Amino acid sequence: MWWRWHQTLGPGRVLLRSPCRKPPWLPSSFSYSDVPKKKGKLAPLQERRMVDRFRLWTKGGEGGNGCCSYRRSRTDRYGRPDGGNGGRGGDVILECSSAVWDFSNLQHHLNAQRGGNGTSKSKAGSRGSDKVAQVPVGTVIHLVSGETSYAENSSITSLDPWEIPGAVDTDTANSVQQKSVKVNASCSALMKDLHTSPLYSEDDVNKSQHDVKISFGSPASTEVEWDKDTEDDEPCCKTTYEEIKDDQTDDANEIRVEEDEEVMKEEEEEEVVRYSVAELTQPGQRIIVARGGEGGLGNATSKKDSRKSVSYCNGASSPETLDGEYQTSLAAGRPGSESVLILELKSIADVGLIGMPNAGKSTLLGALSMARPTVGHYAFTTLRPNIGNLNYEDFFSVKVADIPGLIKGAHANRGLGHAFLRHIERTRVLAYVVDLAAALDGRKGIPPWEQLRDLALELEHHREGLSNRPSLIVANKIDEEGAEHVFQELERRVQDVPIFPVCSVLQEGVPELKAGIRRLIDGSELHRLCVDNILTD
Ligand SMILES: Nc1nc2c(ncn2[C@@H]2O[C@H](COP(=O)(O)OP(=O)(O)OP(=O)(O)O)[C@@H](O)[C@H]2O)c(=O)[nH]1
Known part of the structure; x- marks a missing residue:
């Protein structure tokens, strides 16, 4: 019949099947199974919450079972x-990647594949x-539970999980003490990098410039060193996430991004966490967080070994004394190790723009970098951190x-709450962005010096010493009428x-602001905002 189609359509022409129409008597919910459904659009990045703390259950694959088989022949009865x-x-491996x-992108449960069973003819x-799961650069791993051998006797500590590697913190140099902790042998195996990364290679020791250095000395011990302030000195830290309990309701809370329920519940629990067991700081680094179990022995191997061991242990003279039970236990694959971890992002950027809602932070980020965050004349336009690269002429680059926006009471979870205070902890330099025009012309806003005081207090309430980071102030909206006068007043009040x-x-x-940021980043200048030095009415 093909020639008829050919005749009607002509050579080289193809008959396209018209799309099937749905008969009117079918319900509207009906869809053809072979017609691909239209994919829903992914929520824009701005609407998705930034996940900077994540709980992970990992399980290594079980070993495959050994095989019991006999090869008989005419000569061998x-x-x-x-x-x-x-x-x-x-x-289960965590891989450091700059792509995330x-x-x-992670799943809470990561299970590796089981090993295959052995087969006859001595085939393993x-x-x-x-x-393999990809995690971002700067991921810190805290151990909640796992095999006791994971970090046993590590006497870990209150290693501050928020310390930023290479922070511009010259004052602390004296107060820093080197601590070292012995992590037992299996931890060394666990933390062994699969690639030849300078930080985790087996032979290479302490090449990293970062706070946490994991060095593999003898096969029997792993030494973990870090720099740490002298204040906290407890061997093992008990954390209570109090912040979750303070559940204050407020108008601003309506806008608050919903926390992942599961994670919230877990954080409420009191638990002993071993902080900073490891840290991934360079793309390509890999770390094994759960090991696969060994495979069971096939009878080709186990018979030899077990004969020896049984005769040795029990004084049995004949290999035939091997009982089936013993054989079975050898043949069974070993289960993989399990661990529960908390992953935390240590740093999201070098500079954090902090300010009240509508201060102009997003607009400023756009002016400083190529980033184009959403800008709106309403509060809380920004719901997750936007990151931009601030590039200098000498190819130096800073992440901003x-x-x-923070509001008064953010430390008690008002406004966008704790999650966003946490983001601030993950920056090295703080740029306070204040709105000079907030209280101008009878507007109900807060004067800039009060904005500053509130911001610094919120940071301090959330975490003591947080406002002590190297800081500068951006007096935004200088173009507004009367802003010049407010700026002079601000200069008088904050010195x-x-x-x-x-x-x-x-x-x-x-350009002047870029130069100021550069000076703070490279450490040629150091300024800190102190609440007591802000003159308010
Ligand atoms: N006149 C003037 N307006 C500005 C300036 N910078 C920002 N704005 C305006 O201020 C409003 C808020 O700007 P955003 O950049 O969204 O402020 P934000 O601080 O990111 O706000 P949140 O997302 O709520 O934290 C917008 O209407 C901007 O156009 C400025 O330098 N001068």
Whole structure:
């Protein structure tokens, strides 16, 4: 019949099937199974919550079972054992990657594949494939539970999980003490990098410039060193996440991004966490967090070994004394190790733009970098940190984060709450963005010096010493009428910290601000905002 189609359509023409129409008597919910459904649009990045703390349950793959088989022949009446060993289970591996910037791509449960069973003719089972999960650069691993051997006797500590590697903190140099902790042998195996990364390679010791250095000295011990303030000195830290309990309701809370329920519940629990067991700081670094179990022995191997061991242990003279039970226990694959971890992002950017809602942080980020965050004339336009690269002419680059607006009471979870105070902890330098025009012309806003005091107090309430980071002030909206006068008043009231008058919309004052940020980042200047030095009415 093909020639008829050919005749009607002509050579080289193809008959396209018209899309099937749905008969009217079918319900509206009906859809053809072979017609691909239209994919819903992914929520824009701005609407998705940044996941900077993540709980992970990991389980290594079980080892495959060994095989029990005999190869008989005419000459060998009883047969020779030829059962192969089971394959090893896969490992769960965390890989550091610059392609991801938070933990939103991760699943809470990561299980590696089981090893294959051994077969006859002495064939070993296949090795279970590893489960590799990508985590962002700067991921710190805290151990909640796991095999006791994971970090036993590590006497860990209140290593501050928030310390930023290489922070511009020259004053603390004297108060820093080197601590070292012995982590037992299996931890060394666990933390062994699979690649030849300078930080975790087995032979290489302490090449990293970062706070936490994991060095593999003798095979029997792993030494973990870090720099730490002298204040906290307890061997093991008990954390209570009090903040979750303070559940204050407020108008602003309506806008608050919903916390992941599961994580909230877990955080409420009191638990002993071993902080900073390891840290991933360079792309490509890998760390095994759960090991696969060994495969069971096939009877080709186990018979030899068990004969020896049984005769040795029990004084049995004949290999036939091997009982079936013993054989079975050898043949069973070993279970993989399990651990529960908390992953935390240590740093999201070098500079954090902090300010009240509507201060112009997003506009400023756009002026400083190529980032184009959403800008709106209403409060809480920014719901997750936006990150931009601030590039200098000599190819020096600084990461700047526009952090969602803070309001008074944020430490008690008002407004966008704790999650966003946490983002601030993950920045090295603080740029306080104040709105010079907030209280101008009878507007109901707060004067800039009070904005500053509130911001610094919120940071201190959330975590003592947080406002002590190297800081500068951005006096935004200098273009507004009367802002010049407010700026002069601000300069009179706050003297310790450099203030940069800026109009983000017109990009005025931005080059001077860039230079100021550079000085703080490279450590040539150091200024801190002290609440007591802000003169308010
Ligand atoms: N006149 C003037 N207006 C500005 C300037 N910078 C920002 N704005 C305006 O201020 C409003 C708020 O700007 P955003 O950049 O969204 O402020 P934000 O601090 O990111 O706000 P949140 O997302 O709520 O934290 C917008 O209407 C901007 O156009 C400035 O330098 N001068």
